[in-house]
Amino acid sequence: MRKFTNETFVILVSLCLFYIFVLNVSEINFWVRNPALMWFMSIGVVAASLWIGVQLNKRLRDFRYSLTVKILLCGAILLFFSYQLLTPYFYSRDKLEEIGMEQTESYFQLSNENSTDKEYEEKVRATLTEMLAFSTLNADYAPQGQLIELKPVKLTRNYSQFHLTMKIERSLEADIVTDTYQFSFIKEDGHFKINGFEEVN
Numbered sequence: 624m625r626k627f628t629n630e631t632f633v634i635l636v637s638l639c640l641f642y643i644f645v646l647n648v649s650e651i652n653f654w655v656r657n658p659a660l661m662w663f664m665s666i667g668v669v670a671a672s673l674w675i676g677v678q679l680n681k682r683l684r685d686f687r688y689s690l691t692v693k694i695l696l697c698g699a700i701l702l703f704f705s706y707q708l709l710t711p712y713f714y715s716r717d718k719l720e721e722i723g724m725e726q727t728e729s730y731f732q733l734s735n736e737n738s739t740d741k742e743y744e745e746k747v748r749a750t751l752t753e754m755l756a757f758s759t760l761n762a763d764y765a766p767q768g769q770l771i772e773l774k775p776v777k778l779t780r781n782y783s784q785f786h787l788t789m790k791i792e793r794s795l796e797a798d799i800v801t802d803t804y805q806f807s808f809i810k811e812d813g814h815f816k817i818n819g820f821e822e823v824n
Contacts, residue, residue: 625690629680632693635700636676637669642707644668710810711785720775722815723787723808726750730817731770731793752811752818768793768800776803784809788823 644665683689706713714722729750733743747756758764770793777788788805806820 628690628693628697632697633673633676633680635697636679637672639700639703640672640675641668642704644672708783710783711780716778719780719785719808720778720787723778723785723806724773724775724789726808726815726817727773727787727789727791727806728770731766731768734765734767734769749814750817752809752816755816755818768795771799784818785815 680693683692686692711719729746733746733750738746744760747759750756751759770791772792774790774792775787776790779786784807786805786807788803790801790803792799792801794800803823804820805823807818808815809818810816
């Protein structure tokens with residue numbers, strides 16, 4: 624039992640540290656642009672994570688309640704990974720609908736012609752995931768029309784994402800159009816952002 628707990632503790636601590644590195648690696652632009660350096664850096668982080676896990680396990684070995692502490696820490700790390708993999712399941716349907724509608728409203732505000740280039744980029748990055756923001760900025764694409772009303776129709780959860788189907792009423796020049804879209808959301812940088820959308824017939 625003790626051996627299994629020690630090995631599990633080392634593995635979970637190492638995985639947690641490496642996962643934190645993966646979450647923040649995009650901030651290190653120099654490394655990201657150099658695949659070879661990125662590869663060596665990843666190996667170094669894996670080795671460092673394992674070393675920290677082993678050292679922490681040794682330090683706790685002489686502690687009177689080391690087994691209890693390790694079990695609690697393992698439980699906390701597993702809960703952390705569960706939250707990362709199943710984030711939408713930790714929120715109520717009403718909260719997810721509220722978040723989805725707020726982000727969708729922010730998305731349609733991107734067509735505001737009064738925004739400067741810097742303000743536009745900030746809004747795009749705050750509303751869309753990194754990959755979608757990159758393609759939107761490079762294609763210089765903004766939603767068409769003025770948003771009038773959003774009406775949620777259906778919400779589904781799918782692991783780390785949730786999908787919100789909405790009826791969207793907007794004005795296009797002299798016409799009022801109503802379409803049904805499904806927006807997908809995923810948590811990035813601590814906030815739910817739009818990860819994609821498609822029209823639903």
